[in-house]
Amino acid sequence: MSVPTATLASFKIPAVTNEPMKSYAPGSADRANLEAALKQLRAQGPIEIPCVVNGEEVRTGIMEKQIMPHEHKTVLANYHNADEALVAKAIDGALAAKLDWENTPFNDRAAIFLKAADLAATKYRYKIMAATMLGQGKNAWQAEIDAAAEMIDFWRFGVKYAEELYAVQPPQNPSGTWNRTEYRPLEGFVFAVSPFNFTAIGGNLAGAPVLMGNVCVWKPAPAATYASYVVYEILKEAGLPAGVIQFIPGPAPEVVGQVLKHPEFAALHFTGSTHVFRKLWKDIGNNIENYKSYPRIVGETGGKNFHMVHKSANVATVVNNTIRSAFEYQGQKCSACSRCYVPDSLWPEIKKGLVETHSRVQVGPVDTFTNFMGAVINQISFDKIKSYIEWAKTDAESEIIAGGSYDDSVGYFVQPTIIVTTNPKSRTMTEEIFGPILTIYVYKADEYESTLELVNNSSMYALTGALFSQDRYATILGANKLRNAAGNFYINDKCTGAAVGQQPFGGGRASGTNDKAGSAAILSRFVSPRSIKEAFVDLDDFVYPSNLA
Template sequence: MSQVANLGIFKIPEIKNEPMKTYPPHSEERAKLQAALSELRKKAPIEIPILVNGQEIRTDKIEEQRIPSDHATVLARYHEADPATIDKAIKGALAAKASWEALPFNDRAAVFLKAADLLSVKYRYKLLAATMLGQGKNAWQAEIDAAAELIDFWRFNAKYAQEIYQQQPPVNAPGVWNRLEYRPLEGFVYAIAPFNFTAIGGNLPSAPALMGNVVLLKPSPSAVLSNWIVLEILREAGLPDGVIQFIPGPAAEITEQILKSPDFASLHFTGSTQIFKKLWKDIGNNIDIYKSYPRIVGETGGKNFHVIHKSANIENAVHQTIRGAFEYAGQKCSAASRVYVADSVWDEFRTALLTEHAKIKVGPVEDFTNFYGPVIHKASFEKIKSYIEWAKGDASSEIIAGGSYDDSKGYFVQPTIIVTSNPKSKTISEEIFGPVLTIYVYKSDDYEKILDVVNETSGYGLTGALFAQDLHAILLGQNKLRHAAGNFYLNEKSTGAMVGQQPFGGARASGTNDKAGSPNLLYRFVSMRTIKENFINIENFSYPSNLA
């Protein structure tokens, strides 16, 4: 390995959140996005290879990513990695590791800062179009995800990494210099990405890579195209071959092979709670074969709440609830899916909620007037449908809005609102991951009791919101719900965390709460080494206390 000179302590450029475009009618940005959508449609189906060591690999097994709002149309065909390819990916990543981790931090950071700038301008509309068509997001949801959030991850991670490296021992004894190194993990990181956020698919491999790690990325079958474009951007930004290996394919087979490697050093995961728990058990069962104790970093699901106190501003609470529950068809891990409303404001809340609900438009993402589009695939559609049908037959539940669905062309589910008299109802306690909201009306005088119900109803602990103007009610809610949500909002919806402003993550069944969009996440992918350098030789081994 050749020596690399480090001739300065460099400072990251000033970092701010990426300004978001709003795509109003007749704007240049809307025209450019519509052109990108049209071009992507014309190119479909797009062939996506495996990427290992910079080499594009094509196998005999090909799977399809379809457009969920038009499921007869294949958006992309992607090659699936086989065992020989996975073995090659592991060996290639480990071979690339030495030179990548030895690269000065400023050179590693420059790759991701350049990627952010490329996405901000050159690739913005292409990645948004892939996210809209492939993952069913409308223009605004794609903008805040695939553009703004991913750009923010790349830029803020570089800022946070620089701050981490600057943290050094504050005290040095005479004749001694103490130093800390933030080494990458010994081995490779395995990143498993979800379908619902392109930014997460980009951050899962990028955060460990920035800290000098090498990564194997398995994209979601429903987001292969957008994740491939992310790799395209990183490669143009100068990411060396082998640092991030792109290995789409069958999750169970790929994961089983990877977790049997002695060099497996970390899991970086976003997905379902059930899969995360299984992975944790599998890693535990394999613990004797690993060279080190693997770092397990995961964010899973949620059963997120809004609590409406009698002092709440009802107009704000209604608008925030519509957004929190139904943006992106409720397919955010932070989406509001259970609401607790004080009976003294229930009539006002219900009237306003139904009035606003009637304005929601659902349909293909290419129609910019639609508030949300399809759910991601048939399995998701069938699951959501089953909950709606269950509610129709449940004596304690009443569907007061929505309740219909249609998968003849795309996987569309109308925004559904259920009112239940059972605080432990199936739809208020189980994660649905769709546009279904369940409301429980509580007695205003039982506010403190309902906080206990909110806290105990779900095993998750991701996000939650409290709407109140009464300071005592706010303080009580904050304290009683301290562990019910890793991201807690006051008079604001449960979704929409921004990198650099609200680090995101939850505990309990929702994950390890390592907070993406903060320095804490980056710490999980380094292993510190303490270096003590002595400048003064000792003349003997004994101490004064040894003297007679």
């Protein structure tokens, strides 16, 4: 089928604002609807999830299980893994769909994503939240801000930022000429690799390049397969043509191997571990002569995020923001607070506040709404976090002042753990843990400036960080000293919770390429601009005026 490309008007998209948050308060209709969705998904389980290639469901028989982290004997979904042959077919299918999709006018591409956002906000809201809660261990609030609000915001604001990007045109048009720029999709296909911890990230890793006219091969995280499949269902119902996104669960060696050796590989859109991202970058470099173009590499990886406290800080603000940032979603956010620097002048008050507040943190199944924390994602994660706790128990420079216990008999539960260390470069102050462990270093209050240097130079990561201060000069000094320590920097607020349309997200150093998800900047990475000059006046002669005698 040949897609028509006529543009009959210059369209203006509807006004875009952040999706309103629902509270799921006791007795509310929203809580009742979410509870019903949770029960329904349990009753239906385990669901069978296929690969989707060229719009067709493919069942390879190479099966894996997605379990419930808080109830690991219960299988939520059985999903089919792609093999090498199916990955190759998916790539070929994406490339076959490319021309019609990139020739589809922007208003039609935009309409699909705006409709998808509305579907996620209404018809699919409770289903995708329930899939995220049961499959990825999020409580209702964390599922709401991720699988509902953030994903909706990614799609709506993506359309807004694309419109703005397309509107960036040359400011000068000398007499007799018209200069313009078009933003072509990349030659080839985009490979999206999404993580387990945010359903919305999967929707954006595949969605952002596709919005700009690209085709995409999407490998979702195994532990987020069910919610990712719901994302695909939403986009399909919104009108996304077959083949534009190929949904390919599968083991990394088989999928990645087929993708990176293909000459039409055009871009990697990745969120995950620093180790994996570096390995992919090296593999891309080793294949560079095989590609038609230099592949774009866009990635957001790990973090060792900090809260830096000045002696003028408000104690209650520090305590509440630190507890929430360190322990919401079991510390499994790329942005979670993992290290905290507290002046000795405030330490007695802050310690008391942290211990008291910690005692109120409830841990348990996600479908018990009073629980603030659930289980960590899997056995591998549980064992890693457990090893850090056991290390801290034997380390002469570390003291556990709250938490420190764990139990994987029913689910992968780790109690929120607070460690105080006398060594600012101890393992738990410098290594990424990705779990509910917070380590605190108490510094001398009059050594604020040198401690800022310590914060800046103690980690290879630079994702998020927060400064708590009520002294404006101290705030200015801290913001300047920590300029490169975090791509997302917060003043008197926690280092988690970036919102699309408010704080574009991403960090530098070992934390990624800092292309800022939720902004026009990241969309620009998936287009290849073409400058066009059209002359309206004939050239009468080739000679320059200065050549005239």
